[in-house]
Amino acid sequence: MILFLILAGLSIVFSLLVVFQRNVIYSAMALVATLFLIAVLFLTLEAAMVGILQILVYAGAIMVLFLFVIMLLNPGLLEGRSIAWWILGSLAAVLLLFVLVPFLSDSGRLLPGQAPAGGSFGSPESLAQSLFTDFVLPFEIASVLLLVAIVGAVVLAKREV
Amino acid sequence: MVPLNYYLVLSAIIFAIGVTGVIIRRNIIVILMSIELMLNAVNLTFIAFSRSLGSMDGQVIVFFVMTVAAAEAVVGLAIIISVFRHRQTLDPREMQLLKW
Amino acid sequence: MIVDIGIIAAKALMVLSMVLNLAGVLGWIERKASALIQDRIGANRASIFGFAGLGLVNTLIADPIKFLTKEDFIPPKGDRLLHTLAPCLALFPALVAFAVIPFGDILVLADRTINLQVANLNVGILYIFSMASLSVYGIVIGAWASNNKFSLLGGVRGSAQMISYEIAMGLSVMGILMIYGTLELQEIARAQGNLLWGWLPAWGIFLQPAAFLLFFTAAVAETKRIPFDLPEAESEIVAGYHVEYSGGKFLMFFAGEFAEIVTAAGLITTLFFGGWQVPFLMRDGFHFPWVGTLFLPQLVVALLQVGAFTLKVLFFCWLQILLRWSLPRFRYDQVMRLGWKMLLPLALLNVMVTAVLIVAWQSAPLKP
Structure with missing residues (x-):
């Protein structure tokens, strides 16, 4: 419980930093920290495989790509702020929280309590078992999606075709 | 053991922060990062429900969300690079050539 | 309960000090080996009473003192916070990655079975890969925070190179x-203690020779050393991502690099060379085929295993140092071409061939 509170607090702080830091690199590093903390939260939920994949794919690959692009474009200047949008955005977030939080905080009643986790729950074997039996078609579609993304990125980033 | 709704509230908060980022930031890279934040909040919900219901399906969905996020980031960043080459800006409010 | 925690702490402390000390020793070995390869004397001031062999001890103490007493310079237009954070980000993943590498089988002490491995995770190897992928940040952030064109170039090169070779590295292990x-x-x-046809240890190198070559190449590229040292490349971009680093922070980058070498060597040993296995050594002693058995006490077996693991790791560390001093540097386009057009397709081919062979083996009517 204490662990959860620490992790939750830190991840909220870091995700606030992502949004309210004016320096892009700092935002990116804060996002890396948030992703890492969420991966640790996954580990506390007995999803070791997904947690490790989160670090490997999100923190290790996607965010490096972000940093790479930031360094390549080197925007340098801090962006300006506009008060109107700022107020609007904060208002939207607060409204969203007002709608979501009361509903979510007593949704525990609608669901059965913590199901007893088996020894193999969240292990690579059990993940692969569902991935390659119940979810074969989405899996194949996802691989096609990745192929499309690769081709698209190459075409878009090429200088003159 | 931490109850399920704590995780749900946490993910709602992170999601709301992501929404704020998309609205208030004027740097398209940060907007993309805020979208990643929202995706992660949703992933946390999936994992929490997966643990609570004792079913692996939630984790598999998270696996797919990661795949889609990777594809989205790759294509999004490629678009950002090619836009930056033409217009020398990262501000989405200046990318309005199609606006009338 | 307290004993268990103590055992875990002792194991963690032992592995951590082993990796760090080995990193220090490698720093000395590298100087001596380079001198040997280039036919010069090398590091001859670090000796005790004129006996160069003792220079190792001297260097281990003198080097950190020298580094730590130097001025810690932060570029005036650089970023103070990130400049300090970067070396930590470079060192941390390299040190924690070793936690899942087993350095021995089990040790039974006073009816308590100790697994000679710091952390037994069921995602073991993925944990190492994820830590390796985090080590990119040290380079990228250090390069950015220095506010120096050379270091930025090094950082961009480093991030692209490490992402590319991670893919080849991950895929080449798939066969194993x-x-x-x-x-x-x-x-x-x-599993590598089993025998094939009753006499050949089932080490990864015999089952997956192609994967070993691919993995070794990718691992050397991940440690950013010659022939893949494009991120630092002294002769092109001065020292790349750590141009602006001095004193203790440079020491951290330096130690991180050597810790990565040790981890890479440990991983290669575990995956392809039997880890802590000594050929024909079982839990109760040697079982030589055709000759007979030689029973050994349990403690001796454990010591032999740990010793064998250390020797193998040292051998691969030495091999990487040898490579560094005998090969020229690649050009950047050559590095990218090697990674994407050679290693990646070959690794995929290896996975395919292995899969076909495994299916054929399992459906074979007669199994040896």
């Missing part, structure tokens, strides 16, 4: 994982 059917490194090391 398919054969042993697990991600746990301790399980993989145990």
Whole structure:
């Protein structure tokens, strides 16, 4: 419980930093920290495989790509702020929280309590078992999606075709 | 053991922060990062429900969300690079050539 | 309970001090080996009473003192916070990655079975890969925070290179994982104690020779050393991502690099060379085929295993140092071409061939 509170607090702080830091690199590093903390939260939920994949794919690959692009474009200047949008955005977030939080905080009643986790729950074997039996078609579609993304990125980033 | 709704509230908060980022930031890279934040909040919900219901399906969905996020980031960043080459800006409010 | 925690702490402390000390020793070996290869004397001031062999001890103490007493310079237009954070980000993943590498089988002390491995995770090898992927940040952030064009170039090169070679590295291990059917490194090391046809140890190198070559190449590229040292490349971009680093922070980058070498060597040993396995050594002693058995006490067996693991790791560290001093540097386009157009397709081919062979083997009517 204490662990959860620490992790939750830190991840909220870091995700606030992502949004309210004016320096892009700092935002990116804060996002890396948030992703890492969420991966640790996954580990506390007995999803070791997904947690490790989160670090490997999100923190290790996607965010490096972000940093790479930031360094390549080197925007340098801090962006300006506009008060109107700022107020609007904060208002939207607060409204969203007002709608979501009361509903979510007593949704525990609608669901059965913590199901007893088996020894193999969240292990690579059990993940692969569902991935390659119940979810074969989405899996194949996802691989096609990745192929499309690769081709698209190459075409878009090429200088003159 | 931490109850399920704590995780749900946490993910709602992170999601709301992501929404704020998309609205208030004027740097398209940060907007993309805020979208990643929202995706992660949703992933946390999936994992929490997966643990609570004792079913692996939630984790598999998270696996797919990661795949889609990777594809989205790759294509999004490629678009950002090619836009930056033409217009020398990262501000989405200046990318309005199609606006009338 | 307290004893268990103590055992875990002792194991963690032992592995951590082993990696750090080995990193220090490698720093000395590298100077001596380079001198040997280039036919010069090298590091001859670090000796005790004129006996160069003792220079090792001297260097281990003198080097950190020298580094730590130097001025810690932060570029005036650089970023103070990130400039300080970067070396930590470079060192941390390299040190924690070793936690899942087993350095021995089990040790039974006073009816308590100790697994000679710091952390037994069921995602073992993926944990190492994820830590390796985090080590990019040290380079990228250090390069950015220095506010120096050379270091930025080094950082951009480094991030692209490490992402590219991570893919080849991950795919080349796939064959090994398919054969042993697990991600746990301790399980993989145990499975390598089996014998093929009754006499050949089932080490990864005999089952997956192609994967070994691919993995070794990718691992050397991940440690950013010659022939893949494009991120630092002294003769092109001065020292790349750590141009602006001095004193203790440079020491951290330096130690991180050597810790990565040790981890890479440990991983290669575990995956392809039997980990802590000594050929024909079982839990109760040697079982030589055709000759007979030689029973040994349990403690001796454990010591032999740990010793064998250390020797193998040292051998691969030495091999990487040898490579660094005998090969020229690649050009950047050559590095990218090698990674994407050679290693990646070959690794995929290796996975395909392995899969076909495994299916053929399992459906074969007669099994040896």
